[in-house]
Amino acid sequence: MISVEALRIEYGRGRRRTLAVAGVTFQVADGEFVSLIGPSGCGKTSVLLAIDGIIRPTSGRITIRGEDVRGVRRDVAFITQDAGLLPWKTVRQNAELALRLQRRPREGVQEILRSLGLGGFENRYPAELSEGMRRRVGIARALALRPEVFLMDEPMANLDTLTRERIQEIILRLWHMYRFTGVLVTHDIEEAVFLGQRIIILSPRPARVVEVIENPGMGEVGYRRSEEFYHVVVKAREILKSLEER
Ligand SMILES: Nc1ncnc2c1ncn2[C@@H]1O[C@H](COP(=O)(O)OP(=O)(O)OP(=O)(O)O)[C@@H](O)[C@H]1O
Ligand SMILES: [Mg+2]
Known part of the structure; x- marks a missing residue:
């Protein structure tokens, strides 16, 4: 609570x-x-x-x-309207970022990306996505922490x-x-x-x-x-x- x-x-x-x-x-x-x-x-x-x-x-x-x-x-995970993606990292690397910083295993990220409709875009860069997709990558990154x-x-x-x-x-x-x-x-x-x-x-x-x-x-x-x-x-x-x- x-x-x-x-x-x-x-x-x-x-x-x-x-x-x-x-x-x-x-x-x-x-x-x-x-x-x-x-x-x-x-x-x-x-x-x-x-x-x-x-x-x-x-x-x-x-x-x-x-x-x-x-x-x-x-x-506890926190997301805002600024997805805060790193432009030089791919969708997958951005989604894994918080886990990496916490030195935690990166399993499950693929499934989360898929459930957010980002399957197939794992190797794209943020600039190659629509704004709605970028927001979803931000959500994926937060969710990967299993908050x-x-x-x-x-x-x-x-x-x-x-x-x-x-x-x-x-x-x-x-x-x-x-x-x-x-x-x-x-x-x-x-x-x-x-x-x-x-x-x-x-x-x-x-x-x-x-x-x-x-x-x-x-x-x-x-x-x-x-x-x-x-x-x-x-x-x-x-x-x-x-x-x-x-
Ligand atoms: N770091 C800060 N220093 C000084 N004043 C601040 C700071 N952060 C927020 N405020 C002030 O506190 C009040 C509340 O701000 P807050 O961002 O929490 O409101 P909000 O409801 O989220 O606003 P919005 O609807 O624009 O998102 C505002 O008057 C704002 O100017
Ligand atoms: Mg506000």
Whole structure:
């Protein structure tokens, strides 16, 4: 379980001080997938960076499986919209990179590349791929670590709708296969509803949890076309709109 308790994050000092996160509390059960959504600049990335151990909270407590987060952990993977690929390495070498850095065996990478639809492209270089494929190589690299926890910060931002939906469906399939604990930050309401068993809505900066929407229908590729999906999307949209009008 990931437990975030009264998380507070301030940047800078004195007149440059910015309060980004002002007491955020939520839990994510093992194997659960939640979406985190909120207005632009509200502190979503800051929350993820703190869970990943990259930044230290000003106060509050974060634990993963009961242990305090004190730094980057091997069982936690983090991906952003910048896949961070090395241009002089092939798809396979990029996907194996994190494993190599940790001196871990590179088995299973081939299968992961195949499940991401990258079979046959192993020896290509990033410049020879589409943007959607490059993002998937980034996902493969993270997944190769067999993470218990998968933190995703808008990994599908700035992709066209169909590519985006295709990657969402791949992520859903991977979650069914590997049952990692997932936290997805997104500003796309439909994406949040498609991939979140719960949708945690944050306030404008400084972030606080405004509402948590249960989304039990999540889990099927066809969910997107159901009436229930539509209702959850409308509900989330109204809450987000009411925040902007405050
Ligand atoms: N390293 C930093 N130093 C100073 N201020 C920062 C730093 N990182 C973030 N901030 C500020 O903290 C606030 C929250 O930033 P954060 O990136 O967490 O928000 P976000 O919700 O992810 O934004 P976006 O929707 O644009 O991705 C912003 O006001 C930002 O300017
Ligand atoms: Mg962000």
